[in-house]
Amino acid sequence: QVQLVESGGGLVKPGGSLRLSCAASGFTFSDYYMSWIRQAPGKGLEWVSYISSSGDTIYYADSVKGRFTISRDNAKNSLYLQMNSLRAEDTAVYYCAGGAGANTQFEYWGQGTLVTVSS
Amino acid sequence: SYELTQPPSVSVSPGQTASITCSGDKLGDKYASWYQQRPGQSPVLLIYRDSTRPSGIPERFSGSNSGNTATLTISGTQAMDEADYYCQAWDSSTEYVVFGGGTKVTVL
Numbered sequence: 001q002v003q004l005v006e007s008g009g010g011l012v013k014p015g016g017s018l019r020l021s022c023a024a025s026g027f028t029f030s031d032y033y034m035s036w037i038r039q040a041p042g043k044g045l046e047w048v049s050y051i052s053s054s055g056d057t058i059y060y061a062d063s064v065k066g067r068f069t070i071s072r073d074n075a076k077n078s079l080y081l082q083m084n085s086l087r088a089e090d091t092a093v094y095y096c097a098g099g100a101g102a103n104t105q106f107e108y109w110g111q112g113t114l115v116t117v118s119s
Numbered sequence: 120s121y122e123l124t125q126p127p128s129v130s131v132s133p134g135q136t137a138s139i140t141c142s143g144d145k146l147g148d149k150y151a152s153w154y155q156q157r158p159g160q161s162p163v164l165l166i167y168r169d170s171t172r173p174s175g176i177p178e179r180f181s182g183s184n185s186g187n188t189a190t191l192t193i194s195g196t197q198a199m200d201e202a203d204y205y206c207q208a209w210d211s212s213t214e215y216v217v218f219g220g221g222t223k224v225t226v227l
Contacts (some may be wrong), residue, residue, distance in 0.1 A: 035216065045154075045162065045205050047216035059214050062120070095161060102216070103209040105152035105167035112161060 002026035002108050004096050009113030016086050016117070022079040022096030022110055030054075030074040033099050035106065036081045038092035038115075048094070049081065050102055057102070064090075086117045121210035123219035130225045137193040139222045141206030144187060149208045151189035153182055156221075157202045165204075166191060193224070201226045 008020040020036070035050040049060045049070040058070055069082040079096050093114050097106040123143045131137035141151060151169050154162040164173055166182035169189065179194045189208075193200055206219040 037216075037218075044203075044221040045156075045207075045218040047218060050216065061215065102214060103150070103211070105150075105164055105207070106154070106162075107164055107173070109161040109163070 004098065004108055004110035006094065006096055006110045006113035009094065009115045011116045011118065012086055013119050014087060014117055017082070017084045018086065018115060020081040020083065020094055020096075020113060020115070024077045024079065024096075024098070024108075027098070027108065029077040029098075031100075032108075033101050033104075034070075034072060034079045035097045035099070036068075036070060036079075037095045037097050037106070038090075039095070039112075040089075040092040043092075046092075051079070052102070059102070083115070086115075088117050091115060091117050120213065121208075121215070121217050123206055123208060123217050125204075125206060125219040125222045127220070128223045128225065130227055131193070131196045132227055133198060134195055137196050137200075137224055139191040139193075139204050139206075139224065141189040141191070141219045142187055143189075143208065143217075146187050146189055146208060147185045149184075149211070151182065151184045152207045153180075153189075153191045154205045154207065155200075155202045156205065162205065196224075196226055198226050200224060 036048040067085045071080045093112040095112045096110045098108040153166040156162040169184035170182045
């Protein structure tokens, strides 16, 4: 049974930092591209970043480029998102999601973790 | 940047057919995927590669993609199909993932 479990969300002040984690099980994590996708309260889905199966290809949405860093540890079946210089507009539920490639669909989704940026 | 446009809402009577469109420049040249998100839940993959259903997805969900428009069709709509639906594609020019704005389906 596939599971993606996000953690690390919470309340942080503007300008602060937070590190999200996503623990994967039930599938061959090292074969999958992994992404972070977020959803602001009452809004739609917004892709944030993806990392290739080996970690050598990484892309970021323009809205987070230079502030967020995606990484993975295939030995630990884990995905990470380091978020720096957080802004109020980064407030959202952050989902980790997995797909066979960058240009493919997202087969697996986690339950999400809420990040709230507020003073 | 590449954009996908969906109608904000679609209403349908139980048992009838709902069609949700997703428009983007030459979208037919890309693969479109569709996701269902019920309130308070994570998205679920409904359709990929324009028209393929993952195992476990009911046959009443179907997809097509041609020209500038991809379409998700729900045949024999049920009350449980009331949810938000998102289309998604990959922009090869930027290598970015793109989502449509989402369509809320109401079963009246």
